Amino acid sequence: MRPREFDHDEVLRIAFDQFWRNGVRGTSLSDIARDAGVQRGSLYNAFGSKEALFLQAYERYAEDYLAALQKALGAGSLRKRLTAFFDLTIGNFRAGTPPRGCPTTRGLMELGAAEGEGLDEDARQAFANLISRITALVQDTLAAGAARGEFDGNAAAAALHIITVTRGLAVLERAFGNEPQLRKIAAHTIDLVLGRKGS
Amino acid sequence: MRPREFDHDEVLRIAFDQFWRNGVRGTSLSDIARDAGVQRGSLYNAFGSKEALFLQAYERYAEDYLAALQKALGAGSLRKRLTAFFDLTIGNFRAGTPPRGCPTTRGLMELGAAEGEGLDEDARQAFANLISRITALVQDTLAAGAARGEFDGNAAAAALHIITVTRGLAVLERAFGNEPQLRKIAAHTIDLVLGRKGS
DNA sequence: AAGATATTTGACATCATGTCAAGAACGTGC
């Protein structure tokens, strides 16, 4: 067998960076091939298609991001944990110059466009999966907080509410790019969910 | 001067329907030309470019949608008004088979991709503008409710929170397509904002 | 050393946007 002449993971990293910067449809395989120093045909051979390449690059990102979230949610009072969660979330899609937005939300709205086109459906599931896993993390955090008497509502409903707000923040980031406003909304959300305890 | 052979508004309507169904990047001018019974070149002559055509079609939609919202927010108790607002919002992006999602959110995340590319910036402003106007409507509704003693919080902050949730709902709709869940989140949001008064 | 196997490479088909020049149809002014 002939060995590959490029590093699989490095190409995924480069590809995700491009996808994140310019959107999936706004990134051509020629762009990625040029940046990675690989022939376009080799990308097709190694990954199958543009969307398959995106999916692999995204899954990589999702794992890394989940790990970071888990860490952010893991210490301090419930309020501190939720604050850290929003900080990480907002920081994630405000990173870069200009900010690149939330990869999940952007990918979801961009690829969800065409209806049931095989790979688009796979992508939708990948996005939905990450959102579900993040929701579960937040819910667990709230349940643990409830056990410590820091929260007395419905953990599932509250987690879903918080996740909805983070998705909304991802959208508002694109519309207005106003980071202080995003942070205010986040703080307000925490107050609402925790019933302004300790504020 | 030679008169146009097609109806300007009808083309906008057909174009918006296509854009809404398959996304901006997922719709080709050939598609629109075929559906509208117009030559592709005529579209360029009349509208300038694909994105300019989209912008005009979107502005048309935005005006109609704002009028509908204003009506929904205009009668009943504050809780009823907010409920009607969420109903209209969710109904809007759950309309069609399959549901077409929120045009604003989808357009924003799709076109916001490429950075500062002239027309993309115009589109971003159009989306941001509609969101701002909707926020103002909700804020006015909350302020009026406060004057009637149905609400005692910060109307501006609450309106921003509600809008953020609606943007989040637009994203979750694409991820899960679970309409009952969306309605639960909406109801929960109203409870949080109104402090569970009357629940 | 030779063959099997996977990768690389470039050519090709197809379809997208956008430009342009030439042709066609209508209002206007003489």
Added chain:
DNA sequence: GCACGTTCTTGACATGATGTCAAATATCTT
């Protein structure tokens, strides 16, 4: 009434995207 000018229409063209494929190539295995 007729020629002119202006706008719309039409088809050809340039460019660049995705995706396929066959031929060439480089390594591992036997």
